[in-house]
Ligand SMILES: Cc1ncc(C[n+]2csc(CCOP(=O)(O)OP(=O)(O)O)c2C)c(N)n1
Ligand code: SF4
């Protein structure tokens with residue numbers, strides 16, 4: 001018998017605290033597999049956020065720090081500067097990264113810090129019960145937008161990858177999705193590439209991963225995959241927004 | 251001999267993502283079983299039909315599935 005697929009050794013035995021069918025777990029697997037395949041688990045330090053992934057330090061089998069309230073990129077900056085050989089990443093939700101910690105995110109990118117950001121965009125504040133996030137879609141019903149997000153008063157969703165791609169300090173920005181097996185394979189490639197960039201000292205890499213929140217979207221896990229495809233991808237197109245390695249190759 | 255698909259029944263949350271992607275439709279939720287957390291775990295109904303594609307395992311957020319090819 002040959003093993004075709006088994007749980008990554010870069011994940012601990014702790015049962016994940018996510019709701020059934022929440023794709024946070026799939027993204028954890030891709031991060032873990034990438035770090036393992038690159039053989040850098042011994043020098044990797046991850047930074048967990050606030051939000052449902054606040055306890056990510058229980059799940060990744062590498063050194064981890066927990067940085068509350070959107071400050072993960074600032075903590076990662078310190079780690080990357082203190083540990084030049086370190087492989088430093090953050091794992092952040094959209095409430096954490098695109099609202100609470102927008103300043104830290106933008107400035108880490110503009111400084112070209114040598115870190116990887118895994119940005120989990122599920123268009124909602126998950127952990128706190130489904131409030132509207134900056135990434136909530138126009139018209140999307142949440143706890144705090146019961147009639148749907150009204151852009152006249154609540155503004156428009158922020159496209160983080162497009163925004164950060166305009167900064168000279170950003171080396172790599174790609175948006176992927178984990179709503180199907182082919183998309184998961186592409187997401188894995190992007191995440192691994194971001195880690196390769198970090199190891200090569202190329203600077204700031206962000207991979208935005210469109211993810212589901214079945215619980216707060218009020219859908220079954222399978223329905224949520226479809227909702228993501230039909231509603232999130234049109235507003236948040238998948239693709240590479242910046243890649244300095246591709247530009248160098250031109 | 252058939253391929254082997256092992257579901258960690260105590261870790262499984264019965265979410266059904268694996269069942270939705272299995273091309274052979276042999277990944278199913280076992281309604282007659284409950285795990286310690288109170289979820290109906292996933293199971294393979296007809297292992298002879300399994301092609302060891304690992305789509306179920308790739309899709310599982312909880313890394314509950316191991317796939318082996320004969
Ligand atoms: C400055 C600040 N405001 C509000 C909170 C409360 N809070 C904790 S987790 C969270 C939501 C995080 O949502 P998101 O980052 O989208 O992650 P998800 O839970 O959806 O994965 C909020 C608002 C906080 N911890 N700090
Ligand atoms: S609340 Fe949403 S984002 Fe949080 S674990 Fe549950 S499904 Fe996932």
Ligand code: SF4
Pocket residue numbers: 255271272273274275276277294299300301302303304305306307317
């Ligand atoms: S390995 Fe493929 S065919 Fe076998 S149970 Fe999983 S998804 Fe179905």
Ligand code: SF4
Pocket residue numbers: 021257261262263264265266267268269291292309310311312313314315
């Ligand atoms: S995807 Fe994983 S957790 Fe969900 S039902 Fe299948 S085995 Fe269980």
